[in-house]
Amino acid sequence: xxxxxxxxxxxxxxxxxxxxxxxxxxxxxxxxxxxxxxxxxxxxxxxxxxxxxxxxxxxxxxxxxxxxxxxxxxxxxxxxxxxxxxxxxxxxxxxxxxxxxxxxxxxxxxxxxxxxxxxxxxxxxxxxxxxxxxxxxxxxxxxxxxxxxxxxxxx
Numbered sequence: 001x002x003x004x005x006x007x008x009x010x011x012x013x014x015x016x017x018x019x020x021x022x023x024x025x026x027x028x029x030x031x032x033x034x035x036x037x038x039x040x041x042x043x044x045x046x047x048x049x050x051x052x053x054x055x056x057x058x059x060x061x062x063x064x065x066x067x068x069x070x071x072x073x074x075x076x077x078x079x080x081x082x083x084x085x086x087x088x089x090x091x092x093x094x095x096x097x098x099x100x101x102x103x104x105x106x107x108x109x110x111x112x113x114x115x116x117x118x119x120x121x122x123x124x125x126x127x128x129x130x131x132x133x134x135x136x137x138x139x140x141x142x143x144x145x146x147x148x149x150x151x152x153x154x155x
Contacts, residue, residue, distance in 0.1 A: 015084055022077035025070050030142055032067035033105070036112050037135035043119050044128035056120050063116045071109055078102070093155050098148040101141050108137055 039059050046052040082089050089095045118124040 015081070018077055018080050018084070022074060022081055025073035025077060029067060029070035029074050030138060032062055032070060033108065033112070033138040034135065036062055036067060036116075037131050040115060040119065040124075040131040041128045041135070044124070044126075044131065059116045059119060063113060067109065067112070071106065092152065094148045094152050097155065098145055101145050101148075105138065105141050108141075
C-alpha cells in the first residue's frame, strides 16, 4: 500500500511522476559526485602522461555529460515539486534545511568543475589525500537530505 503525504497535491499521478524523475536524476547526480573525486585520486597517481590524458578526458566527460545535466534535471524536478505543493513547504523548517544542503551540493559541484579544469590545465595543487576526504562530502549531504525528506522533523 502506498503511503501518501498529508499535504500531497490532488493530481497524484503527476506528482508521483515528477517525484520519481527527481529521485532518478538525483541518483545519477550523486553517482557522478561519488565517482569524479575517485578519478581525481587516480589522476594524482597517474603513472604516465597517457594515463593522465585518459583521466582528463574521463573527468571532462563525466562532469559535462552526466554530472551537470543530472544536477540541472534534479533542480528542475525539485523546483517543480515545490511549486506543486508550496503551501506545505513554505513553513516547514526541515525543507529550508534541506534546501540549504542542496545549495551546498551545488557549491561542491562547482568546485568539482574547477578541479576538472585544474587537471586539464596541469595546475592541480591538491594531493590524493585531499581528494579522498573530498570524496566523502556528498555522502554526508546525502544522508542528511534523505533523513530530512523521509522524517520531515519539526526542527
